[in-house]
Amino acid sequence: MKRLVFSVLTLAICVSGAVVAAETEKQAKEPKKTVVVNGAAPEFKIKDSEGKLIDLKKLTEKGPVLVRLTCGCSGCDKELAYFQAMHKEYKGKGLTSLAIFREPDTKVEKYVKQKKLNMLYAVDSKGDSWKTFQTKTMPTNFLIEKGGKIKSIAAGCDPTGLVAKVLSKKVAALLATEAVDVKAVVDNKQK
Numbered sequence: 001m002k003r004l005v006f007s008v009l010t011l012a013i014c015v016s017g018a019v020v021a022a023e024t025e026k027q028a029k030e031p032k033k034t035v036v037v038n039g040a041a042p043e044f045k046i047k048d049s050e051g052k053l054i055d056l057k058k059l060t061e062k063g064p065v066l067v068r069l070t071c072g073c074s075g076c077d078k079e080l081a082y083f084q085a086m087h088k089e090y091k092g093k094g095l096t097s098l099a100i101f102r103e104p105d106t107k108v109e110k111y112v113k114q115k116k117l118n119m120l121y122a123v124d125s126k127g128d129s130w131k132t133f134q135t136k137t138m139p140t141n142f143l144i145e146k147g148g149k150i151k152s153i154a155a156g157c158d159p160t161g162l163v164a165k166v167l168s169k170k171v172a173a174l175l176a177t178e179a180v181d182v183k184a185v186v187d188n189k190q191k
Helices: 002-029 056-062 073-092 105-115 128-132 162-175 182-189
Strands: 045-047 051-055 065-070 096-101 120-123 140-144 150-155
Touching: 051 056, 056 065, 056 096, 056 162, 065 073, 065 150, 073 162, 073 182, 105 162, 140 162, 150 162, 162 182
Parallel strands: 065 096, 096 120
Antiparallel strands: 045 051, 065 140, 140 150
């Protein structure tokens, strides 16, 4: 019995050592994540649908910027209303909103017209923006304060509007203004 217990413990130690070694090797191969909260926003430029260059650095010189890496899936579609409301409520106070879609140009143009999108947007069907912002999650929202420091990163889809509500409070804090409950704004419109 003692041999069996000893053998099982020895095997467990060997397996856990192998798992730790594999995880360490995996981490060593992955580049260090630099797009983090309180870190500098990455150098980022993209052309809008009309070919005009959007430069994140120039946008953040003017005020805070909300970059939304998104698609047209049903979850992102439901969530879009909250981000459009946030843009509408804060654009006059200095917020710039930029939606970057990972869909074909023709699909995005049709979507933009249908949804009456009223913010800056661009198309990146190859996903280079996701590499630049070091994320694979769609959608991911990056709130960048004036000057280029990342204030918040919110990843994942939330069609209930709670993520947008939290981001709205952070935007309001950056703009030194009263927070707007964008969830309530949209929910009231849908009634």
